[in-house]
Amino acid sequence: MSxxxxxxxxxxxxxxxxxYRDETGDKGWVAPFAHAQPHAIRELDFSIPGWPxxxxxxxxAFLSDFHTGSHTNDIARLDRIVAEAAAYEPDLxxxxxxxxxxxxxxxxxIPPHVIARALGKLTAPLGTFGIxxxxxxxxxxxxVTQALTDANVRMLYDEIVxxxxxxxxxxxxxxxxxxxxxxxxxxxxxxxxxxxPSIVLTHDPVWFRDVPQGPHLxxxxxxxxxxxxxxxxxxxxxxxxxxxxxxxxxVEEPGKRMYVTSGLGCSGIPLRIGRPPEFxxxxxxx
Numbered sequence: 001m002s003x004x005x006x007x008x009x010x011x012x013x014x015x016x017x018x019x020y021r022d023e024t025g026d027k028g029w030v031a032p033f034a035h036a037q038p039h040a041i042r043e044l045d046f047s048i049p050g051w052p053x054x055x056x057x058x059x060x061a062f063l064s065d066f067h068t069g070s071h072t073n074d075i076a077r078l079d080r081i082v083a084e085a086a087a088y089e090p091d092l093x094x095x096x097x098x099x100x101x102x103x104x105x106x107x108x109x110i111p112p113h114v115i116a117r118a119l120g121k122l123t124a125p126l127g128t129f130g131i132x133x134x135x136x137x138x139x140x141x142x143x144v145t146q147a148l149t150d151a152n153v154r155m156l157y158d159e160i161v162x163x164x165x166x167x168x169x170x171x172x173x174x175x176x177x178x179x180x181x182x183x184x185x186x187x188x189x190x191x192x193x194x195x196x197p198s199i200v201l202t203h204d205p206v207w208f209r210d211v212p213q214g215p216h217l218x219x220x221x222x223x224x225x226x227x228x229x230x231x232x233x234x235x236x237x238x239x240x241x242x243x244x245x246x247x248x249x250x251v252e253e254p255g256k257r258m259y260v261t262s263g264l265g266c267s268g269i270p271l272r273i274g275r276p277p278e279f280x281x282x283x284x285x286x
Contacts, residue, residue, distance in 0.1 A: 066263070168197070
């Protein structure tokens with residue numbers, strides 16, 4: 001999640017002191033209070049007008065907002081999550097960013113190469129692709145990117161790559177980061193063709209505003225689904241310039257659709273209320 005000013009960013013960096021060196025993720029005095037809630041496995045089916053009619057739907061594993069180290073025993077937890085996702089035998093793996101823990105207190109300073117080593121165990125025939133989030137940018141994007149690249153994750157920076165599934169070309173669009181107003185994402189999304197099936201992998205759902213109508217599925221994170229969601233009130237914060245209605249779940253606009261995941265970790269405080277963590281297994285076809 002975000003919402004920090006530049007001053008807050010500098011204070012956070014001073015408190016968390018990257019680069020991280022703790023390969024065990026010691027939570028210290030916070031450990032008894034920082035256990036993760038049980039996560040959900042969100043199974044979704046998408047029938048997308050304009051996509052090919054595959055003989056078997058394309059299966060996508062989408063995991064985002066790990067903030068690894070924000071919870072007690074988070075390395076073992078991440079290993080379990082990776083094993084659960086692998087059991088679905090996905091055709092494609094997508095990582096939505098915010099790999100590192102930037103909570104300003106409570107330890108859990110797990111270096112990117114340890115996180116990447118765990119995530120690298122999740123493989124797929126069409127490949128594994130990722131983008132950085134705003135916390136990764138604050139920590140140090142080069143180190144995060146290199147660690148994941150070394151683990152065979154193709155990191156995308158405002159770029160489009162194509163993969164082939166059952167003889168059909170599928171574009172993967174990677175838009176990293178959040179909180180930064182940049183011209184590149186809107187320009188890139190403007191190049192999407194109305195007849196090119198595409199997956200837009202974006203850290204921040206705000207970029208859905210620039211996705212054109214067409215056979216494009218957007219997958220986003222960053223908001224944590226609100227992280228703190230009260231009955232009758234809803235989320236108290238979504239950390240994005242995106243509309244509140246884009247904070248979590250399926251979002252449908254004329255001619256396009258997006259799913260915003262609640263992600264797996266926490267920021268600010270290691271606590272969720274009313275919005276459990278999750279990862280997504282999505283099947284998509286025309």
